Structures are given as structure tokens and as C-alpha cells.
Amino acid sequence: MYEKIRMTNVEEAFKWDLLGSKRYVGELAERYPPRAINKLTPVIKDIHIRNFIIESADKILSINGIPEIPCKNVLIENGKINSEKLIGALNDVDGFTMRNIDILAEDNRINILDSRNILFENVNFTVPNDEILTDIKGDKSQNIILQNGDSKTVCTRENPIKVKKLSQFFPKGQ
Helix, strand or coil: CEEEEEECCEEEEEEEECCCCHHHHHHHHCCCCCCCCCCCCCCCEEEEEEEEEEEEEEEEEEEECECCECEEEEEEEEEEEEEEEEEEEEECEEEEEEEEEEEEECCCEEEEECCEEEEEEEEEEECHHHEEEEEEECCCCEEEEEEECCEEEEECCCCCCEEECCCCCCCCCC
16 A cells, blocks of 8 residues: 655656567566466566546556556555656556546547456546546457446447546646
């Protein structure tokens, strides 16, 4: 558990990358073919971050899991975020929740690849055009939900959607 965090002027507030860079690990940086699981296979799971403020970031989050063992059970809650970009990648993730968060961002894209059980619960987005653009790819992508109060939107791979005016927390111009 990580709590009571404050970040200022960070490139990326939260980043987990199990693939690495091709420059350093060669073909291991490619998602496919999936590798055999052994004692050296990296695992990211059961991460809980709460009560935080990100005053300024280039990007909120990127998760690059691996197909053979997706990143599992990440909960990020009770925070305020000011960022240029939203979510660069939710790749190979199973169980990710953002809850009770206020986000002010200059970008409105969320990119998802082969991820499932994703929940944005009571996340107040203030983004361009008051819209979240979801780019969902991969056959494993499913159960991706944006929920605020009684309003619930299910996002699908076949029909990436625009979610209008999820909520407004920050006044315009801030």
C-alpha cells in the first residue's frame, strides 16, 4: 500500500512496464509470442495507492503487462490529478480500478489493449470537449466500465465510444 503521496513535475505518475525496451532486452520486449512462465517471469499484482495529489505530470499512467501473466488487482483511489495526457496504456491488465479521483487533463484518450475488469468509479474528468475517447483493442478486452453514481457506461472493443460529460469538478480555465 502506498498512501499520502504528492508529486510535482513528473514525466509519468504511475508506470509499470514488464516488457522493457528492445534496446536493452531485444526480442523479449515483444508481447508475442508469449513466453513460458518460470521463476523469472515478472509479476505485478495487488497494488493499492490512495490519498494522493499529482500537481503536474506529463502522463497519468501506463501499464504494460505481459500476455502470459497480466498485471492484476491495481486500485488507485482518493486523489487529485493535473496532467497533460490521460492513460497512455492499459495493456495486458486484469483488475484495475480508479475510484474517487478528480482529473484535469489536456488530453482525453484512454488506450486499452487486451485488458479486462477495468473500472473507473466516481472519476471526475475535466478534459477537452468534455469527452473521453476510448481506444480499445484486443480479443481479451472486456468488462471496461465508466461509472459515476447511477450512471454506468460499458465500453467495448467493437465500439470504442465517446463518453460525454462524465462530470465536472474543476472550473473551466484552471
